[in-house]
Amino acid sequence: MSGPNFPNPIVRWIDHRLPIFTLMHHEMHEYPTPKNLNYWWNFGSLAGIVLVIMLVTGIVLSMHYTAHVDYAFQSVERIMRDVNYGWMIRYIHANGASFFFIVVYIHIFRGLYFGSYKAPRELLWILGVVILLLMMATAFMGYVLPWGQMSFWGATVITNLFSAIPGIGDWIVTLLWGGFSVDNPTLNRFYSLHYLLPFAIVGVVVLHIWALHRFGSNNPLGIDVRGKQDSIPFHPYYTIKDMFGLGVFLIIFSAVVFFMPNAMGHPDNYIPANPMVTPANIVPEWYFLPFYAILRAIPDKLLGVIAMFAAIGVLFILPWLDRSPVRSGTFRPIFKVFFWMLLADCVLLTYLGAKPPEGVYVILARIGTFYYFFHFLILLPALSIFETPKPLPRSISQPVLGSGAAAAAAAMPKENS
Amino acid sequence: MAESHAGANRRDFIQVASTTMGVVGAACVAWPLIDQMNPAADTLALLTTEFDISGVEEGMSVTIVWRGKPVFVRHRTEKEVEEARSVDLDDLPDPEVDADRTTNPKFLVMVGVCTHLGCVPLGQKATDPKGEWGGWFCPCHGSHYDTSGRIRKGPAPSNLSVPPHEYISDTVIRIG
Ligand code: HEM
Ligand code: FES
Numbered sequence: 239m240s241g242p243n244f245p246n247p248i249v250r251w252i253d254h255r256l257p258i259f260t261l262m263h264h265e266m267h268e269y270p271t272p273k274n275l276n277y278w279w280n281f282g283s284l285a286g287i288v289l290v291i292m293l294v295t296g297i298v299l300s301m302h303y304t305a306h307v308d309y310a311f312q313s314v315e316r317i318m319r320d321v322n323y324g325w326m327i328r329y330i331h332a333n334g335a336s337f338f339f340i341v342v343y344i345h346i347f348r349g350l351y352f353g354s355y356k357a358p359r360e361l362l363w364i365l366g367v368v369i370l371l372l373m374m375a376t377a378f379m380g381y382v383l384p385w386g387q388m389s390f391w392g393a394t395v396i397t398n399l400f401s402a403i404p405g406i407g408d409w410i411v412t413l414l415w416g417g418f419s420v421d422n423p424t425l426n427r428f429y430s431l432h433y434l435l436p437f438a439i440v441g442v443v444v445l446h447i448w449a450l451h452r453f454g455s456n457n458p459l460g461i462d463v464r465g466k467q468d469s470i471p472f473h474p475y476y477t478i479k480d481m482f483g484l485g486v487f488l489i490i491f492s493a494v495v496f497f498m499p500n501a502m503g504h505p506d507n508y509i510p511a512n513p514m515v516t517p518a519n520i521v522p523e524w525y526f527l528p529f530y531a532i533l534r535a536i537p538d539k540l541l542g543v544i545a546m547f548a549a550i551g552v553l554f555i556l557p558w559l560d561r562s563p564v565r566s567g568t569f570r571p572i573f574k575v576f577f578w579m580l581l582a583d584c585v586l587l588t589y590l591g592a593k594p595p596e597g598v599y600v601i602l603a604r605i606g607t608f609y610y611f612f613h614f615l616i617l618l619p620a621l622s623i624f625e626t627p628k629p630l631p632r633s634i635s636q637p638v639l640g641s642g643a644a645a646a647a648a649a650m651p652k653e654n655s
Numbered sequence: 656m657a658e659s660h661a662g663a664n665r666r667d668f669i670q671v672a673s674t675t676m677g678v679v680g681a682a683c684v685a686w687p688l689i690d691q692m693n694p695a696a697d698t699l700a701l702l703t704t705e706f707d708i709s710g711v712e713e714g715m716s717v718t719i720v721w722r723g724k725p726v727f728v729r730h731r732t733e734k735e736v737e738e739a740r741s742v743d744l745d746d747l748p749d750p751e752v753d754a755d756r757t758t759n760p761k762f763l764v765m766v767g768v769c770t771h772l773g774c775v776p777l778g779q780k781a782t783d784p785k786g787e788w789g790g791w792f793c794p795c796h797g798s799h800y801d802t803s804g805r806i807r808k809g810p811a812p813s814n815l816s817v818p819p820h821e822y823i824s825d826t827v828i829r830i831g
Contacts, residue, residue: 391774394772394773394774395772395773395774395795396772397773398771398772398773399772401772401773412693412694413689413692413693414692415694416692416693416694416695416698417694417698417722417723418694418698418722418723418724419722419723419724419768421698421723423692423694423695423698427692513720513723513724513725514718514720514725514775515775516774516775516794516795518794519794520774520795534796534810537809537810538810538812539771539772539810539811539812540812542810594794594797595796595797596797
């Protein structure tokens with residue numbers, strides 16, 4: 239394949255020696271993309287843009303932030319009151335973290351519904367789960383930096399999770415703290431890692447996109463692209479669609495940043511950290527609540543911690559749990575119902591994670607936890623055997639162009655290329 | 656692979672030996688980079704705290720700081736000591752007799768950090784909830800401790816820990 243012919247001689251000169259413009263042309267311009275993608279496919283590029291927003295605002299915040307237990311809280315207050323536009327930059331960063339999770343959770347559920355984790359995209363999916371874990375670590379450590387009450391006690395509770403590991407648990411916790419409780423050494427290293435990990439995320443995102451471009455995007459029908467008639471070039475068709483989605487996103491994001499910037503935060507984090515007094519109800523940021531609910535649902539410390547990590551771990555092996563050859567939930571009548579049940583279960587767990595661990599909440603959390611694992615470990619493998627999928631369309635163009643009824647062969651196994 | 660696969664040849668040996676040396680070398684370099692995270696010398700230097708208990712009246716509790724953590728000192732009432740001592744050990748998730756947890760039965764000294772995930776349990780102030788056994792209650796995930804600081808109910812796996820401490824005079828204790 240010969241590279242594109244660039245009119246600009248400087249571009250041509252560089253491209254001959256470092257074919258970066260050819261690469262960009264292949265991967266962002268002519269890159270053939272299924273022509274039937276719906277708006278759920280906007281959230282990947284959106285997540286990338288939010289990551290950039292976090293990097294830019296974070297680097298700027300670092301110019302004013304002081305990572306020391308005696309100054310951290312005040313330095314953040316100074317950012318809010320005295321630094322030019324500091325209030326805006328911090329509110330963008332703090333709310334950006336929440337929106338990053340909203341976008342990524344939608345992106346993940348999109349993948350769950352349309353079977354995007356299935357062959358040949360298993361590794362692409364796994365890299366996505368790695369990004370999720372890195373995001374969680376980054377957001378957790380970022381939340382510690384303002385050194386409010388929730389920062390301190392969140393850090394205490396989460397680092398203590400590691401003490402559940404038999405034998406070496408206490409050693410690990412002391413190593414993480416650099417002392418005998420969460421203190422200045424802890425704050426310093428969290429700041430160092432909070433600066434580092436987003437760049438590690440950038441690296442994994444590159445691998446994620448590399449793996450994506452190997453086979454291209456999945457699509458709402460979940461069938462493979464058969465040829466030219468099934469795809470359109472990424473630019474201008476999807477660049478413009480992604481830009482439109484970005485516009486809608488930014489309207490909502492700005493509304494929150496400017497009119498309700500503390501809606502997703504916790505008031506206790508405006509109280510400086512006090513190692514002697516635990517707030518009455520410690521709740522993590524909303525995006526950790528389902529996992530927190532799972533942790534608390536189980537009355538045993540070690541098992542609770544294991545279940546919490548397993549809730550993400552199970553996503554790593556998902557491609558081998560759901561063995562149905564049909565990707566898209568559109569053609570899986572029973573799977574479709576259980577997909578919505580799973581989503582409802584996650585919403586329920588999010589709600590329960592914020593409630594005190596007593597009475598009916600504990601019982602509901604146990605049911606919700608059981609159902610979560612039941613879905614992945616029992617239901618999906620069983621459905622792969624017992625469910626009869628609906629007939630698949632023969633190609634992507636067929637239903638789109640409506641040429642003849644969606645005459646269809648009975649559900650064929652998906653073709654792995 | 657110039658030579659045949661039959662048996663190990665000298666090149667295989669050199670490869671294994673140099674890889675092994677490489678791994679050992681990398682581990683030696685890694686250790687200082689990991690160990691720097693452990694408590695530094697100045698952190699370790701703050702290991703003991705002294706406290707005068709004469710001002711703590713019967714029924715009163717005081718919280719002091721040791722190694723950046725709260726330490727509870729409670730001057731227990733007769734009734735509390737009685738309750739702590741009359742428990743059947745089989746009822747305890749982490750069996751320990753009260754006498755082993757105190758030097759002077761009137762004064763209970765322990766680290767005020769929940770053994771579940773490290774919150775500070777309530778029960779030091781008169782108005783605090785003290786849990787079902789009248790000792791301490793951890794609000795984070797609902798652990799109940801009795802008047803000897805032993806876990807009775809909830810997710811915490813063990814009793815509130817008793818720090819090493821000794822009476823250096825009739826009224827002064829040294830913790831650590
Ligand atoms: C994956 C991207 C990132 C996420 C999810 C994230 C998340 C967070 C969160 C949740 C906070 C606490 C906000 C608050 O309540 O005040 C925070 C604070 C902070 N972050 Fe980030 N962050 C990211 C990237 C970065 C980067 C790349 C830097 C620096 C280069 C940075 C620097 C800071 C600083 C200095 C603070 C403390 C100031 C403050 O609390 O507002 N962040 N971050
Ligand atoms: S930290 Fe006390 S019950 Fe969890």
